[in-house]
Amino acid sequence: MRLPGRILDLFGDDAVWSGDHEGMSGETLRVTFPTGVYYVKQGPSARGERDRLRWLGQWMDVPDIVTFEGDALVLSDVGWRSLGRKAPPEAGTIMGRALRVLHGIPVAECPFDERLDVKLGRARERVEAGRVDPRDFDEARAGLTPEQVYERLVAERPAEEDLVVTHGDFTPANVLASPSGEPVLIDVAALGVADRHVDLALALRDLDERAGADFLAAYGPVEPDARRLDYYRLLDELF
Structure with a gap:
């Protein structure tokens, strides 16, 4: 720097x-x-x-x-630990509670737009500028080029968005927990109004089965859409 x-x-x-x-x-x-x-x-x-x-x-x-x-x-x-490092057994519960609060903020109060029009436009710019390294893709997308990922995103775009205030990079590493379990959110540069599956997709990808179940129980009565989870994980490859 x-x-x-x-x-x-x-x-x-x-x-x-x-x-x-x-x-x-x-x-x-x-x-x-x-x-x-x-x-x-x-x-x-x-x-x-x-x-x-x-x-x-x-x-x-x-x-x-x-x-x-x-x-x-x-x-x-x-001064608090990240849930991405030696995550405690209650990590899923802490993340679920934190996300429930975040997604409960009134959308009308949020001035930051991260809906698909915005995200796909930014993704296209990154692909065209050569700023996406396909070597970092998850195993499920190994062998694809950034251009192919972007084309799939356009072709498979969901018809609707379940809008809430999203974190944008909601992984265990970006949630800090105090000894009492109270969370602090970090790395919020992508925060804004978007589909709730933006956050659900990354959290459930990075948590193991037990922590994922705890996460959903703490988050609340929402049944994630498997197709949207896959879609937003695909979108994450370009960021």
Whole structure:
């Protein structure tokens, strides 16, 4: 990263910088002091994440924003463990409760649009720019090109969207849990109004069978649509 001078001045010469971090995506650095830990995120999504954190903070717990300068966002460390690392037995339940609260936020209150028109447009741009690496595809899509994935997404697009406020990357690594089990959501750059299956698809993909059952029980009386789950997992390949 080439950070703005004011960001570097904020930390001074005693900071220890590292790219090793759990549950943080994109261009993110961990900054460690004897008295605390911070995360610095930089790039096109940093401003969007700052805006989403400010908005989501009125509804749920999120990391505190320390400062924003240029395209660099500085977040404080929450100090709680990520469910993506040595997940506790209650991980599915914690995630289900967190997602129930998020999806219960009134759609009309959310200013961020992540519906399929937006997502597919962004996916097309990424494919055309060569920013999708097919070597990262899940086993079920091995051998496909990014262009083929995009063509399938267009051809198999669901006729309707069950709209809620979605996280956009709802994986165990992006949910932090306190000792009491209260969640904090991180990596919210893709948060916005979209089909609830955007979040259900990734959560159920990454949880084992038992945790997945706990997740659905805590989330509430919604029967996931298997075809939409597959569709949004396919869409995730391009991001």
